[in-house]
Amino acid sequence: MNHENGTTAGPVAEIRDLRVEIDGRAVVDGVSLAALPGRVTALVGASGSGKTTTGLALLGEYPPGARVTGDVRLSADGPAGYIPQHPATVLNPARRVRALLTDIARTQVGHLPPGRRRSAARERVLRALAEAQLPDAAPLLRRYPHQLSGGQQQRVVLAQALLLGARVIVADEPTTGQDALTKSRIVDQLAAVAARGIAVVLLSHDPDVVRALADEVIVMRSGRVVESGPAPDAWRAVQAGRTREPLVDQPPFPQADGSTGTVRPVLRIRDLTARHHDGARGTTVVLRAPRLNLHPGESLAVVGRSGSGKTTLARCLAGLHRDQDGRILLDGTPLPPSLRNRGRAHLAAVQYVFQDARAAFDEHRPVLHQVARTAVRLRGTDADTATREALTTLASLGLPEDLVRRHPGRCSGGELQRAALARALLARPRVLICDEITSGLDPITRRGILDLLTSLVRDRGGLSLVLITHDLDTAARADRIAVLDGGELVEHGPAERVLTTPQHPFTVSLVEAAARLTARTGT
Template sequence: MGASGSGKTTTGLALLGEYPVGARVTGEVDRGGGGPVGYVPQHPAAVLNPARRVGALLADIARPQVRHLPRARRRTAARERVVEALAAAQLPDGQALLRRYPHQLSGGQQQRVVLAQALLLGARVIVADEPTTGQDALTKSGLVDQLAAVAASGIAVVLLSHDLDVVRSLADEVLVMRAGRVVESGPVARLWSAPRHEWTRRLLDEHRSVPQEPAEVREPVLEVREMTAVHGRTAVLRTPRLALRAGECLAVVGRSGSGKTTLARCLAGLHRDHDGEVLLDGVALPRSLRHRSRVQLAAVQYVFQDARAAFDEHRPVLDQVARTAVRLRGTGERAATEEASATLARLGLTDDLVRRPPGALSGGELQRAALARALLARPRVLICDEITSGLDTVTRRGILDLLAELVGEREDLSLVLITHDLDTARLAHRIAVLDAGELVEEGPAQQILTAPRHSFTVSLMETTAQLESGNRARATT
C-alpha cells in the first residue's frame, strides 16, 4: 500500500515481467515453479475488448480447457466454466451479463469480469491492482471473502491497494511504499497497532472535514423527472424524481451495477437511451451532449471513474486540461495554461509532472488531473464518478477537503458524488440510494447514515459496520 504514484502498480507489473519504456532494471523476479500469473488492473476497461460481448471474451479462455472432452460436450462445458468463474468472482448473476458489451457494465462489474478471466486461466498467482475500486460495501465484503478463499486454496495473492479495510481483512504481510521505496513492512496486525514510519501513520489517519449545510433552501439547479434508462431493451434505471439544489452536494450510493453511473451519464448527456427529462434551471437539456450548447456543456461537467481512458495518450496533460477553458469559455491559450497550472498545483500535481503525457502519471494522479480539467469549465454542476476510488487515504482526504471547500466557497457550484464508499458519502448534504436500478431512499445525509428506512440501505450500513468491526478486532489480536 502507499500513496498514488508511490510505485505500487509499477511493482505489481514488475512481478509479471512488465516494465515502463526506458526503465533500467536490476535484480530478478523468481516465480518459483512458474505457472500462469493473472493480473487484475485498476482500470479493467483497458483490457476488455470493447467490440466483443462478455460471454465471447470469457469463452475464448474456457474453450482450450475443454478440448479433451467429446466435441458434443465442449460448448456446454465451456459455458459452465464461464458461469462458475463469474460466480467465483462475485457475479452470481453473471449469466445475464454474458450478452452485454464491457461499456454496458459498471466499473465494479468490469473488474470482476477481469478477475473471472484470471480464475479461468488457472492462475497460481494473482496480482490484484485495486480490485475493490468502485465496489459497494456488500460487494466488497463478498470480494474480500472470495480473495481470501483464493489464497486459502493455495493461489498467491499480491494486493495493490489504498483501501485500508481490505488490506486489513486480507493481508498477512504489508509493504508500505513511498516515492518508489519500501519505507516499512511487517505483519498487518503490528503495522496497524504500532506503525513505525511517519508516512504509515499518515496513511492510517482518515479524518477529514465535512461541508456546512447551505444557509437557506435554494432552488433546484438540476432536476430529473420520470426517467427510465435502458441498455438495449433492458431497463437499468428508474428515477421518478430527483433534484440537486444550488450549492448542494448529493451523494448517490448503491451496489456495483445498481445504476449509479448510468444516472450520472444521463445527467451529463453521455447516455441518451432514456425517457423522461433532465432540466437545468427548469429548462430541459438535450439527451445527447452532441446537441448541447457550449454553455450547457460547461455547466454540467463529468469526471470519469476511469481517468486514463479520458485522456489522449499522445498529448501533455497540462495542454489537455487547459484546452477546456479555451473550448468552453473562450479563454486565450496563455491564460488558460496559467489557470490550468494553478488548478493542477492546488490538487498536488507539479508543473514538471503535468507536462508529461498521461502514461507517465499514476491512476490517482490522472484522476486529480481529470478533476482539474472539469473545474476549468467553471461548471455549475460537477458530477464525480468514483473519483476517489483509486486514491490512497492521504490523497483522498485532500481531494474531499478540496471538494468541500469548493462547494462552500462557490455558491453556484453543486456536486453529484457517485460513490460506493459510505465514508466518502459523509461529505454530502443529501444521499440518494439506488438498488437494482430503483431509487429506494433519499434524504439528509445524517438521517440516511444513522437511521436508514429501506431494508437495502440498512443492509449496506450493517455490512460496512461489520467490516470495520472485524478489522478492529483483527488489528488488536
C-alpha cells in the same frame, strides 16, 4: 485468514532480492517475497512505491527498458493469475465477454471427444464465473465489456484466473472503485480464493482490506521494503507510519445557504427512466428516478453498489445517455437528453469529471492547453485569456505552471484529477458531476482531492456538486445522500439522517456493511 497448515508447504512463487532499474533509477530495490499456498501476502504502499512492479514481476512482466536483477521463481506449473487495478483494460473492447474465457477453457477440454468440447468449455466458464460470484452469468457472456459495471468487470477478470487454475493470483488494488458491500464481498472472495490453497499476492493501499485479509505484510516505500513480517506484528509497526489513512474527522462539505425549501433548485429531475440496449434482445430499464432536486451550493452524494445506476444517472444529467425518458430541468428549462442537442450554455452549466483522469486527457498535448480549451469552446473567450484563466484556476487547485505545461504522461494520477477539475471549472458550471473521482487514488491523494472539493463548494458561490461514490465516508461529507439500488432510487435525504437512521432495508445493509468492514479490521 491464518491456516495452521499453510506454513508447511513450500512457496508457490518466490522473489529474491529483486531490483528493477529504469534509466538508472531503481523503481524496485532489494525486494524479497514468498507466496505460500493458501496465504495472503499484502504488498502495501502509496502509488509509486514499487508494489505494482513487484507484483508484475511474479507474472514475468517488467516495464519496457527495465534492467532486472534478482530471482523470480514460480514453483507451481501454469501461469499466475492477474487482476489489474482497472479490470476494464484487460477486457477486449471489440469482443464479447465470453471470448477470452472460452479460449482459456478450450485449452482444458482437448481430451474430450470433439462433439462435447464446446459444451464442456461453456460449463467450465459458467462454473468459474459462479465461483467469482457471478451466478447465472449466461446472459453476461454475450455482452461487451463496456456493458458491464466496474464490479462485474472485476469479477469476470477474477473468473479468468480461477478458470485458468492459477496457483498464484496477483490482485492489484482489487477493492479500488468498489462500494462497502462489494468491498466486504471481495474480502470474503479473496479469503475463499486463499482457502482453496491459492497463494494471493495483494497489492493495496486500502488499509482496511489489507488488515482484514493479509497473513503476511510487506510495506514498501520508494521501491524498498521498509517493514515486513506476519500481519499483526507488521501492522503494529505500520500504525506509527504513514500508510494508514486517517479515516475519521473528515470535515463535511459546507452546507447550502438557506433552507432547501426556499431557494429554487438549480437542477430538477422528474420521472427519469434510462434504458440500456442489450444486443438484439431489446432494452432493460437501468435507472428510475421519479424526483430529485439539487439546490445551488448544495452537494448531493449518489451512493449504491456497482451496477446500481449511479453512473447512468450522472450520464443522463450530462447528456451522455441518450436513451432516457422524463425531464431534467436546469433552472426551470428542460435539458435535451443528448448533449448533441444542448447549446453551449447548457453544456457549460453541467460539467463532468470522470473516474479515470488519465484517460480523460489527450496524451500528446500539454495539460494546460487542454484545460484552457474549455473556456474557448464553451465560453468563447480568446486563447490568451483562457490560458491566463486556466493558470489561475490550476494554481488555486495546487498545480504550478511548470507542472501543467507538461504532457499528461508526466503528471501523477492525483495531479491529473486536479487538472480535470480545473478543466471542468473553467466552463463556470452550475453543476459539477464527480464520478468516483477519488477511487483510483491512494489515501493521501484522495484526502487532498476531497478537501479540494470542500473548498470549491465553499468558495465558488452557487456551485452544486453531484458526487457519485461507493464510499460512505466520502458520501458523509455531502449535504444530502441519494441511494440507488438496482436502478431504483430507494432513499434520499439529508446525509446525517440517511447514515444514522436509514429507512430502506438496502441502505441499512449498506451502512452495516461499512461498519462491519471497519469493525473487522479492529479500528
